[in-house]
Amino acid sequence: MMVHNVKILGFGDNVVDQYEHIKTMYPGGNCVNLCAYAMMFGVEKSAYMGYFGDDENAEYVISILEKLGVEMIKCKQLHGENGWAKVTLVDGDRTFLGCNEGGIRGETPYILDRFDLEYIKQFDLVHSGNYCFTESELSKIKEAHIPISFDFSDDSTDEYYERIAPLVDYAFMSCSDISKEETYEKLKKVSALGPKFVCASRGDEGCIAFDGNEFYVQGIKPVTNMVDTMAAGDSLLTAFLVSYVSKEKEGHGGPQAIRESLDLAAG
Numbered sequence: 510m511m512v513h514n515v516k517i518l519g520f521g522d523n524v525v526d527q528y529e530h531i532k533t534m535y536p537g538g539n540c541v542n543l544c545a546y547a548m549m550f551g552v553e554k555s556a557y558m559g560y561f562g563d564d565e566n567a568e569y570v571i572s573i574l575e576k577l578g579v580e581m582i583k584c585k586q587l588h589g590e591n592g593w594a595k596v597t598l599v600d601g602d603r604t605f606l607g608c609n610e611g612g613i614r615g616e617t618p619y620i621l622d623r624f625d626l627e628y629i630k631q632f633d634l635v636h637s638g639n640y641c642f643t644e645s646e647l648s649k650i651k652e653a654h655i656p657i658s659f660d661f662s663d664d665s666t667d668e669y670y671e672r673i674a675p676l677v678d679y680a681f682m683s684c685s686d687i688s689k690e691e692t693y694e695k696l697k698k699v700s701a702l703g704p705k706f707v708c709a710s711r712g713d714e715g716c717i718a719f720d721g722n723e724f725y726v727q728g729i730k731p732v733t734n735m736v737d738t739m740a741a742g743d744s745l746l747t748a749f750l751v752s753y754v755s756k757e758k759e760g761h762g763g764p765q766a767i768r769e770s771l772d773l774a775a776g
Contacts, residue, residue, distance in 0.1 A: 512551030513755040518632040519544045519557045520619070520650075521641025522611065524592035525566040529606060536570040538592065539638040539660050542743035543750075544579045550751045556580035556632070558625075559641075560614040562591030583628055589613030611642060621646045626653050633754050634658055634679075636746075639665055647676040658750055660742070674702035681746045685712035692717055693724065706767070708749065710742050715775060723764055727771040748774035 519540030526537040536545070540557060547555040557579050561567040563586050570591065574581060590612040597604050609615075619642070621629075626649060629635060635650055637643045638660035650657055658679040661670065663686065674680055680699055684692040692709050696719040700707045708718040715728040752770035756762060 511553050513553070513751050514758060515547075515552045515634070515751050515755050516554040516632045517543070517547045517552055517556075517751065517754075518629060518635045519555075519559075519637075520629075520635050520646075521559055521637045521643045522592065522614070523557070523559055523561065523570050524594050524608070524611070525569060526594050526596050528596050528598075530597050534566070534569065534593075536573045537594070538570075538640075539743055540636060540641060541570065541574065543636050543747045544574065545577055546744050546747040547751055548577045548579060550748060552751055554580060554632075556583070558583040558619070558629075560584070560617060560619055561586045562589045562613045563587065564589075564591050566593055567591035583625060587613045587617055589616070611640065615642055618642050618645060621649050626650070629653065629655055633758065634750060636660070636750070638662070639669075644673060647673065651676050656754075658746065660746060670699055671702060674699050674704055677704045678706070679746075679750065680704040680707045681742070682707075682709050683711075683742060684709035684717075685714070689714075689717070693719075696724070706753075708746070708771075710745055716745065716771065718767065718771060720764070720767060725764075725767055725771055727775050730776050745774045748776075 521540045522538035523541045524538040525534045527534045544555045544557045557574060561571060590609060592612040592614055594608040595606040597606060630653060634656045636658040639662035656678040659677040661682040663683055696707045696709055700719050700721050706720050708716055710716045718725040749770045752773045753766055756766040
């Protein structure tokens with residue numbers, strides 16, 4: 510049942526997370542996780558656009574997205590290995606052991622043409638990230654006046670931020686490895702590059718966000734039995750984006766909408 514009048518598109522990565530200690534794999538990737546969570550939050554439409562390989566791993570991810578009702582009409586399957594990452598848990602915290610750099614997707618960037626852009630224009634927001642191999646195409650999306658959300662990674666360099674942040678409307682990052690004071694400075698620095706909203710997740714300390722004028726500090730809701738932190742950041746950014754974009758479409762954007770959306774995302 511639709512709860513939020515939002516159409517959201519994930520453009521970029523899909524992988525299978527292979528948990529070594531239990532010999533089990535799960536669909537994953539920042540964009541695929543966003544698409545899956547968006548469906549759970551009750552959006553009008555959730556779609557994924559990207560390349561799959563043609564192996565069993567690819568078929569597994571495709572089958573799960575089909576079951577969830579995620580649209581994939583702009584996806585393609587290429588001959589080669591699908592992306593995978595080997596994972597284990599250390600005290601409930603997911604730890605990556607290695608990956609194949611996106612498989613065939615990492616070797617073949619998705620180049621947007623005029624028909625892709627016409628398709629994208631139906632969405633309220635396009636989300637991508639540091640491991641999506643989509644950097645060269647972001648300017649096309651921005652020029653088409655489609656809002657962009659982007660998830661930077663721990664290893665995003667200053668040069669990378671300077672190149673990508675000016676193309677982005679919503680910027681997300683993890684700052685659990687630096688102090689609060691350093692987090693505030695980083696948010697201001699990234700915000701000055703162009704995004705209208707910047708959010709830093711800080712693990713069990715919650716998150717801090719900045720809209721260019723005001724900082725927002727959001728704690729986390731208590732968890733009595735933490736099993737696995739995989740995709741916690743993806744759920745936070747998805748919940749925030751779905752809630753905030755919905756409010757903005759209704760004419761209720763701004764500071765209060767940010768606070769309410771961050772509170773929802775923390776739950």
